[in-house]
Amino acid sequence: MFVAVLLVLQFFASVFGANRELLPSAAPNNLTLLEIQKRQVLIEWDPIDPETVRGNFKGYLVRTWNHAGSLVYAFPPDVTRANIDFFPFSKNFITVSVRNEKYVGPPSDAISFDAPQREPQSPPTLHIFTLSNKSVLIRWSKPNQPNGILLGYKIYCREIDESFPETKREASHQINDPDKFQAKLTGLEEGVKYQIGVSAVNCAGESDVTTAGIVLGAHTPVEPFPSRFVYKTNYSTLNRDEMCYKTASIAIPTQEVEEGDDYDDYLLYNNTNFHKEVTPNPVKSDYEKNCLVDCLVLWMPDVSNNPGEYFYLKYRVKGETEYMITEPEMSEDFILLHNFDACKKYEMIIVAVDGDFSTESGTVFTPPKLYSNIL
Numbered sequence: 001m002f003v004a005v006l007l008v009l010q011f012f013a014s015v016f017g018a019n020r021e022l023l024p025s026a027a028p029n030n031l032t033l034l035e036i037q038k039r040q041v042l043i044e045w046d047p048i049d050p051e052t053v054r055g056n057f058k059g060y061l062v063r064t065w066n067h068a069g070s071l072v073y074a075f076p077p078d079v080t081r082a083n084i085d086f087f088p089f090s091k092n093f094i095t096v097s098v099r100n101e102k103y104v105g106p107p108s109d110a111i112s113f114d115a116p117q118r119e120p121q122s123p124p125t126l127h128i129f130t131l132s133n134k135s136v137l138i139r140w141s142k143p144n145q146p147n148g149i150l151l152g153y154k155i156y157c158r159e160i161d162e163s164f165p166e167t168k169r170e171a172s173h174q175i176n177d178p179d180k181f182q183a184k185l186t187g188l189e190e191g192v193k194y195q196i197g198v199s200a201v202n203c204a205g206e207s208d209v210t211t212a213g214i215v216l217g218a219h220t221p222v223e224p225f226p227s228r229f230v231y232k233t234n235y236s237t238l239n240r241d242e243m244c245y246k247t248a249s250i251a252i253p254t255q256e257v258e259e260g261d262d263y264d265d266y267l268l269y270n271n272t273n274f275h276k277e278v279t280p281n282p283v284k285s286d287y288e289k290n291c292l293v294d295c296l297v298l299w300m301p302d303v304s305n306n307p308g309e310y311f312y313l314k315y316r317v318k319g320e321t322e323y324m325i326t327e328p329e330m331s332e333d334f335i336l337l338h339n340f341d342a343c344k345k346y347e348m349i350i351v352a353v354d355g356d357f358s359t360e361s362g363t364v365f366t367p368p369k370l371y372s373n374i375l
Contacts, residue, residue: 020055021054021055021056021100021101021102021103022054022055022100022103023054023103023105024048024052024053024054024055024097024098024099024100024103024104024105024106025052025054025105026048026049026052026098026105026106027095027096027097027098027105027106027107027108027109028045028046028047028048028060028080028096028097028098028108029045029046029108030044030045030046031043031044031045031094031095031096031108031109031111032044032045032111033094033111033113034081036086036113036115036116037083038118038204039085039118040083040084040085040086041083041084041086041092041094041113041115042081042082042083043062043081043082043083043084043094043096043111044080044081045060045080045096045108046080047080048060048098052098052105053098053100053105054100055100055101055102055103056100056101057077057098057100058077058099058100058101059074059075059076059077059079059098059099060074060075060077060079060080060096060097060098060099061073061074061075061096061097061098061099061104062075062082062084062094062095062096063094063095063096063097063107064084064085064086064087064092064093064094065087065092065093066087066090066091066092066093066115067090067091068087068090069087071084071085074099086113086115087115088115088116088117088118088147088148088204089115089116089117089118089147089148089149090114090115091112091113091114091115092112092113092114092115093110093111093112094110094111094112095107095108095109095110095111096108116148116204117147117148117149117202117203117204118147118148118204119147119202119204119205119206119207120143120145120146120147120148120150120200120201120202120204120207121143121144121145121146121147121200121207121208122143122199122200122207122208122209122210123140123141123142123143123153123198123199123200123207123210124141124143124144124210125140125141125210126138126139126140126196126197126198126210126211126212127139127140127212128196128212128214129303129307130214130216130217130219131184131301131307131308131309131310132216132219132309132354133190133216133217133218133219134186134187134188134189134190134216135184135185135186135187135188135309135310136184136185136188136196136214136216137182137183137184137185137301137303137307137333138155138182138183138184138185138196138198139181139182139303140153140181140182140198140210141181142178142181142200143200143207146200146202147202147204148202148203148204149178149202149203149243150178150200150201150202151176151178151201151202151203151238151240151243151244152174152175152176152177152178152180152200152201152237152238153174153175153178153180153198153199153200153201154172154173154174154175154198154199154201154206155172155173155174155175155183155185155196155197155198156170156171156172156195156196156197156198156199156209156211157170157171157172157185157188157194157195157196157197158170158171158194158195159192159193159194160193160194160195160213161193174201176237176238176240177237177238178238180298182298182300182333183333184331184332184333186330186331187331188216189216190216190217190218190219191215191216191217192215192216193213193214193215194213194214194215194216195211195212195213196211196212196213196214197209197210197211197212198210203240203243203244221309221354221355221356221357222306222354222355222357223306223354223357223359224301224302224306224307224308224352224353224354224357224358224359225301225302225305225306225307225308225352225359226302226352226359226360226361226362227299227300227301227302227307227308227311227350227352227359227361228300228302228350228361229297229298229299229300229348229350229361229364230297230298230300231295231296231297231298231348231364231366232295232296232298233293233294233295233340233342233366234293234294234295234342235293235294235295235296235336236294287343290343291341291342291343291344292339292340292341292342293339293340293342294336294337294338294339294340295336295337295340295342296334296335296336296337297313297334297335297336297337297348297350298333298334299311299329299333299334299335299350299352301352306354307352308352308353308354308357308358308359309353309354309355310328310329310330310331310352310353311328311329311350311351311352311353312325312326312327312328312329312335312350312351312353313325313326313329313335313337313348313349313350313351314326314348314349314350314351314360315337315346315347315348315349316346316347317341317344317345317346317347318344318345318346318347318365323349328353342366342368343368344368345365345366345367345368346365346366347363347364347365348363348364348365348366349361349362349363349364
């Protein structure tokens with residue numbers, strides 16, 4: 001009987017005694033955003049009155065969230081200033097609460113801010129396909145987290161020689177199109193080991209580089225398999241200055257841009273630059289303004305079979321008998337047609353070439369752009 005009474009007394013002492021844990025009655029005051037850094041934000045709040053903790057004071061919980069997710073950080077009782085990560089390129093919210101052994105108290109008033117862009121994640125995949133003994137086609141995938149507006153990709157290629165690493169050649173180039181996921185590399189050498197990489201670029205900078213290696217062997221030309229291709233009318237590349245100026249809502253420290261190296265010329269890419277000289281445009285007629293555009297034709301060879309080494313384009317206005325034929329495109333994976341009349345219907349054929357062999361694709365018909373004032 002005495003033991004039972006003692007247990008009951010111990011129970012009530014634990015529940016109603018001096019060490020009992022109750023829900024904290026107050027939230028920290030004056031949660032303040034002090035600084036937005038490149039990868040984190042610095043916040044501060046007033047220390048809590050220990051009497052309001054109503055239990056064993058374990059510290060603070062800081063919660064940050066946006067429209068897609070949330071993060072929670074735990075800090076000890078003596079910390080009232082901290083750096084925390086943010087969700088890039090979105091509106092962020094932050095609160096702080098106290099906690100004791102059992103409970104988390106009410107959150108403070110939320111503060112919010114528009115978070116800047118941050119470097120994107122790297123492309124999750126990179127595949128290399130042999131076109132000949134001196135050229136390859138690489139294909140990659142879009143980053144899972146762009147962390148801002150993607151501007152394009154940067155391609156790297158270097159020779160690997162474990163015996164003489166200081167003699168290796170290295171080159172890089174920018175692809176100024178966020179929707180382009182392949183590129184052709186040419187001017188390579190048979191029997192040389194190459195490391196090829198691709199990174200993603202947005203206004204905040206460049207991602208880590210996804211890499212793969214390849215050694216080109218001998219190649220005997222054979223008949224290519226038919227290629228596919230896609231086209232984009234009214235094609236243009238992004239202007240980095242314009243895009244970054246429009247999307248910059250918060251000033252963050254900028255990276256210093258190093259001077260470019262003198263790269264070797266065995267990589268041939270889209271040579272569109274971020275910085276263009278602005279010249280006055282000549283006065284155009286309504287037809288020219290609405291119909292004459294740039295048209296990108298992107299070669300998509302059959303890399304599971306013999307793809308061919310290069311290609312050219314045949315195209316004509318529907319109903320005409322003669323094709324217009326472009327020069328063979330030896331180094332790029334696309335052809336850009338200037339002053340393409342998008343108000344007419346065309347027939348297009350890609351011809352893949354390997355040595356003396358060539359193979360035509362199926363015919364693709366481009367739909368005319370609707371421009372009722374002219375057609």
